[in-house]
Every structure is written in C-alpha cells, then in structure tokens.
Amino acid sequence: xxxxxxxxxxxxxxxxxxxxxxxxxxxxxxxxxxxxxxxxxxxxxxxxxxxxxxxxxxxxxxxxxxxxxxxxxxxxxxxxxxxxxxxxxxxxxxxxxxxxxxxxxxxxxxxxxxxxxxxxxxxxxxxxxxxxxxxxx
Numbered sequence: 191x192x193x194x195x196x197x198x199x200x201x202x203x204x205x206x207x208x209x210x211x212x213x214x215x216x217x218x219x220x221x222x223x224x225x226x227x228x229x230x231x232x233x234x235x236x237x238x239x240x241x242x243x244x245x246x247x248x249x250x251x252x253x254x255x256x257x258x259x260x261x262x263x264x265x266x267x268x269x270x271x272x273x274x275x276x277x278x279x280x281x282x283x284x285x286x287x288x289x290x291x292x293x294x295x296x297x298x299x300x301x302x303x304x305x306x307x308x309x310x311x312x313x314x315x316x317x318x319x320x321x322x323x324x325x326x327x
Contacts, residue, residue, distance in 0.1 A: 204228060204318060207251040208236045209264065210280075215303075219251070222307030226315065235259040239267055247275060249314050253303075254281035265296055276317045280305050 206227040210216045223229045230247070232238035235256045239242050242250070250268060254261040262285070265277045277296065279285065282303035291297045299313050 204313070205230065205249075207232060207238050207241055207250040208251075209233070209250065209261070210257065211237065211253065211255070211257050215253070219305075219307055219310075223251070223311065226311045227327040233257075235261070235264040235267075240263055242268055242272060242275070247272075248318055249276035249278065251278040251280060251310060251314075254285050255281055255283055262291060262296065264321050269296060276314065278310065278314070280310075 204227050206223060206229045208216060208220055208223060208229055209232045210219070211233050213233070217234065220229050220231055227249075230241055232241055235252075235258050238250065238252065241247070249282055250262050250265070252261040256264070261279050261281070265279060268275050268277060275299050276299065278299045279291075280301045285291070285300070288297070288300060292300060298314045298317065301310060
C-alpha cells in the first residue's frame with residue numbers, strides 16, 4: 191500500500207494474471223511462471239478484469255482468443271484502469287493489426303504460441319525492472 195492506502199502494482203508481490211480458456215495451456219504456463227511470479231489464473235476476460243480490480247498485479251499475460259471477449263478488449267480495459275500494468279498477448283492465431291497495437295502501447299509484448307515460458311519470464315523480469323524495451327526478440 192502506498193501513502194494514500196492504495197495498492198501498488200509494482201512492489202506488492204510481482205503478481206501476474208495469466209488468462210487462457212484452454213485449461214491445459216493455463217496449467218502448463220502457470221507451472222512454469224510460478225517459479226518467478228505469484229500467478230493467478232483466469233479462463234475469461236471478465237474473470238481476469240475482476241481479479242485485476244482486487245489489486246496487487248504488475249502484469250497480465252493473456253491469450254488473444256477468449257470465450258467472452260478477445261484479449262485486445264481485455265488489454266484495453268486494463269490499460270484504461272491500470273495503465274502501469276504490463277500487458278502481454280499470446281496467440282496461436284493471427285491477431286488483426288498487431289503491429290499497430292504494439293506501436294500504440296496497447297500490447298507491450300506479443301508471443302506466438304507455442305510460447306516458451308522462459309521467454310515470457312525473461313521479458314517480464316526486465317519489464318518489471320523498468321527495462322522491457324531492452325529485451326530482445
């Protein structure tokens with residue numbers, strides 16, 4: 191909590207929300223990411239948005255294809271409500287206008303599926319240290 195009694199996203203617990211509607215992908219990524227981050231899982235955009243509202247999260251890793259809204263909708267909602275949260279999108283499908291979303295800052299980083307969890311961990315670790323733009327492809 192900061193001096194105003196609000197939760198800070200960057201110095202609470204390095205909390206991460208992981209969103210995917212495929213329970214196997216969710217479990218596999220969670221297993222790997224939990225080594226570096228306190229990881230909370232959601233299977234829909236609305237569930238992830240509700241969790242984010244509870245505070246304590248520094249980043250989100252979301253699949254593009256979700257059952258209720260797409261990952262871009264979720265990242266836009268989070269950018270509006272929690273602008274300092276790092277926003278990572280993953281997808282096995284084509285994401286329309288991906289370069290524009292990266293350039294606008296809606297998506298901080300994109301990983302194509304199948305994704306190597308170590309790459310996500312490395313990028314988030316750098317991003318939470320303030321050096322996200324310096325992490326290579």
